[in-house]
Amino acid sequence: MVSVESESQSGSALLASAVKILIAGGFGVGKTTMVGSVSEITPLSTEEMLTEVSVGVDDLVGIEDKTTTTVALDFGRITINPELILYLFGTPGQGRFWFMWDELAFGALGAVVLADTRRLDSCFPSIDFFERREVPFIVAVNCFEDAEFYRVDEVRQALAISQDVPIVLCDVRQRESSKRVLLSLLEYIIALAAAEAQAPAPAEEPATT
Amino acid sequence: MSSDDESWYDEAAGPLVRPYAVTRGRTRPAASQLNMITLVVTVRAEIDTSELDAECVAILRLCQRPLSVAEVAAQLDLPLVVVKVLLSDLIESGSIIFRPPVQATRVPDKNLLQAVLDGVRRI
Numbered sequence: 170m171v172s173v174e175s176e177s178q179s180g181s182a183l184l185a186s187a188v189k190i191l192i193a194g195g196f197g198v199g200k201t202t203m204v205g206s207v208s209e210i211t212p213l214s215t216e217e218m219l220t221e222v223s224v225g226v227d228d229l230v231g232i233e234d235k236t237t238t239t240v241a242l243d244f245g246r247i248t249i250n251p252e253l254i255l256y257l258f259g260t261p262g263q264g265r266f267w268f269m270w271d272e273l274a275f276g277a278l279g280a281v282v283l284a285d286t287r288r289l290d291s292c293f294p295s296i297d298f299f300e301r302r303e304v305p306f307i308v309a310v311n312c313f314e315d316a317e318f319y320r321v322d323e324v325r326q327a328l329a330i331s332q333d334v335p336i337v338l339c340d341v342r343q344r345e346s347s348k349r350v351l352l353s354l355l356e357y358i359i360a361l362a363a364a365e366a367q368a369p370a371p372a373e374e375p376a377t378t
Numbered sequence: 379m380s381s382d383d384e385s386w387y388d389e390a391a392g393p394l395v396r397p398y399a400v401t402r403g404r405t406r407p408a409a410s411q412l413n414m415i416t417l418v419v420t421v422r423a424e425i426d427t428s429e430l431d432a433e434c435v436a437i438l439r440l441c442q443r444p445l446s447v448a449e450v451a452a453q454l455d456l457p458l459v460v461v462k463v464l465l466s467d468l469i470e471s472g473s474i475i476f477r478p479p480v481q482a483t484r485v486p487d488k489n490l491l492q493a494v495l496d497g498v499r500r501i
Contacts, residue, residue: 185444187415187479188494207501213452215414217459242414244448249497253480253490256415256446272413276479278486278494348501355495362486 185252190354191273193260193299194283195291199311200259201243203283203341207348208245208257216241217269240266242273260295270298279305279358281350283341286316289327296330305358307335309350412462414448417477418469433464438473 192200205212217240243259261269274280280299284292292308299306310324319327321336330336337353339346412418420441427435433454440453451461468474480490 185417186477187417187446188490189415189479207498209501213449215448215451216457242448244414244452246446246449247497247501249494253493253497254417254444254446255494255497256448258414258448275413276415278491344501348498351498352495355491355498358486359488359491359495362488362491366488 185254187254187256189256189258189273189277190351191258191260191277191280191304192283193280193292193295193306194311195285195288195295196262198283198285198291199341200283203281203309203311203347203350204243204245204257204259206341206344206346207247207351209248210246212243212245212259214241214243240269242269267298274298274302274304277304279307279354281354282306282308284308284310284324284328285313286310286319286324287313289324292328296328305354305361307337307350307354307357309337309339309341309353311341312338411478412447412465412476413479414458415446415479417444417446417479418450418465418474419444419476420473421475422473431464434468437461437464437468441474444477 192203194200201212240261242261245257247255247257249255258273260273280295282292282295282299296306296308298304308324308328308330310319310321312318321338324336325332325334335353335357337350339350341347341350418441420438422438427438430438433456436454437450440450445453447458447461447465450465451458454461456464465474465476469476480487
């Protein structure tokens, strides 16, 4: 058997830590495309098992008779600096995989909800989830070529989200466009953090419309 | 009918070897702090791998540079729960060390957010 030799760089590597941002939205809205357009690695896929224990949490139509199944998670990586790595996770299908969202959302800096104007309702569950968990999110409208053009205020009205939540238009196939979406999210999170710092006594209930 | 209702065939249906066989029936990692973006790295300079399972040897090789638990799972094509069990064994034996992710508190650290923003600007 071969012995494993470790490299001397491990010392500095110990200092590295990781943060994550989630890319959510309905099926086929471009989550994996967006992860791939900004990731420094080809998006990887890993699977988590949905076991009996997790069954019964939510909508399990179609898999009631199974005791285990798996859910694929696509993710990418951006090395921010030698001490910090950003992971981007595409969220799995909504509905039957909510149990995965809890682990995904735990400790996430924030989320991008990708929307397709041809079926805006497909991003409602993501928006509800992040609002409930108080995970900061922005909405990015992926502009598909055959989709009708809507103005940002029309999208905002249709999604019934607060004026404070940024809505941006994007084409996630373009690296620069995906990058701008991430920057918008980060600027929004920084603004939220600054506002919280100004008002040390946090309101119990966030303002709703 | 939603497109979420597709069936799984072939590779999508998962491995034929029951994952629990790899972990000898254990399902709960000893180091329960491991999550998907916990970073792990191999630390031991010389390890006798003759006693180790092939999967553990593969993990030690892979983690010569820091990787997240999710990356290890993806590279080895094993479910996350299985990789967490194997990693916790390696952590307990001192071959692997881990670094929990930066905990985003209710208000994340301003310097951390700024670093991420600057980093994304550079890509």
